[in-house]
Amino acid sequence: MPLVIYNTRTRRKEPFQPLEPGVVRLYVCGITAYDACHVGHARSAVVFDLIVRYFCWQGYRVRYVRNFTDVDDKIILRSRAENVPSSVIAERYIQEYREDMAALGVLTPEHEPTVSGHMRDIIAMIEVLLKKGYAYQANGDVYFSVEKFPRYGELSGRQLDEMLSGARVEANEAKANPLDFALWKGAKPGEPTWESPWGAGRPGWHIECSAMSHAYLGAHFDIHGGGKDLLFPHHENEVAQSQAASGQPFVNFWVHNGFVNIQHEKMSKSLGNFLTVRSLLERYHPEVIRLFLISTHYRSPVDYTEEAMATAKKNLDYFYTLLQRLDAAAAAAPAASTAPGGAGERQAAAGEEGESVLRRKFGGAMDNDFNSAAALAALFEASTTLNARLDRGELEGSAAAAAELREVGGVLGIMQRQPLEYLRWQPALGGARVTEEWVAAQLERRNAARRARDYAEADRIRDELQARGIIVEDSKDGTQWRRSG
């Protein structure tokens, strides 16, 4: 079954066909670097990271571009508040974003262009728009004339006259039409400026993405992504600018991710429920955050709650516990000793051909508009089967199974750590501060008590460990421990 993607432009799922065989050209609107990155930014980044990883898994080469907006009103506002140049503000938050994304295991795009680094491209595109009559100058500004672009409103499904009758269009004397938007803003005191044919100033918000996507991916490329909120006006304006300038189609597939709510409320600064990635990373393992974010289809809203995070953690514990079992089984039953024609060998052979049940179900789910929630279900089903096999003492094929889980998990960005490293990971915040050495000493005492059949003492030690977030598990092969987080 071929990959189908929901295309915002047509409001339907459509079979994906790249413009160039084997290559996907993808542009995603990144952040405006004016404040700490929040869980909503993380969702967008993780969603498109998942999409990139899936394309790669399918054998595509992905030309992935995600921009940083480093020239903007909000950045300027912040720079005034702190009395430092706006470039310092932008640099700071770009750096933070990179650190946060790295922590979340989000792959770095091939290019991460900035507005300030592409002034020449931006100015060139505005010149073309002026020359072709789609733009006009007024009071030192340059505006795009929406009436000159007949298909304006097509992407977001709006009509010009309907928008005009809306109550919330700003009044601006310089604009010929209230819906016209700025391509270039004339210099104002205290703002960063660049020289242009229309005098000093800075670009409007929308033109940067048109100019930068063109610079790296060409006039016409496969997929353009971003948060749902960007559909209008940002992406609508991009379409108008890009198509007007190039005279070519712009983007084949528009992909928009849904929002993150916090405890059933929209996240906003005024509500005080602004959840930064940093604060999350202090409390949860990065892969737990990822698992939480991909447990819901990317277009639906996802609600952040402590309960949902606890569930995500529990689920990831389950996967890693299985990996640990498989690793141990693989060590106990080397592949070489697999009996000819045995279950293990058949499993391994199926794996080689990429026809395992897991791969097939996982791929089928992801092919359906990157349905990570359904893909996860395939992972759970495979895990239950593998655990049952291990329970029965069937150790053959464990190494291949573990490798397959890691491979498929890798597309989702989970199961990429060593099981014990994950299971014993301790968040920066919360939990008792106990060292592995201390735990080992307690376990030694406890096992001595168990050997002496002093179960009261053994249970007392276990309770004490549990009170400090250490879960003790006895088995035939010895005692294991992990942190409850």
Add this chain to the structure above:
RNA sequence: GGCGGCAUAGCCAAGUGGUAAGGCAGAGGUCUGCAAAACCUCCACCCCCGGUUCAAAUCCGGGUGCCGCCUCCA
């Protein structure tokens, strides 16, 4: 006011006309010194009312209730 989306078990969440995935919680069981982990079993007339169809959670119409965008926002 305009445009769009969503309503599936206590909670979260898939579901592409053919008789409801998966996870969490819960109940019972196997295993265990006891636990834990793991496994097995159980747990939904898919918001309401019409319609199309042999057949609808899925399509159409009408309600009701949430949510988003239209202004900076991932």
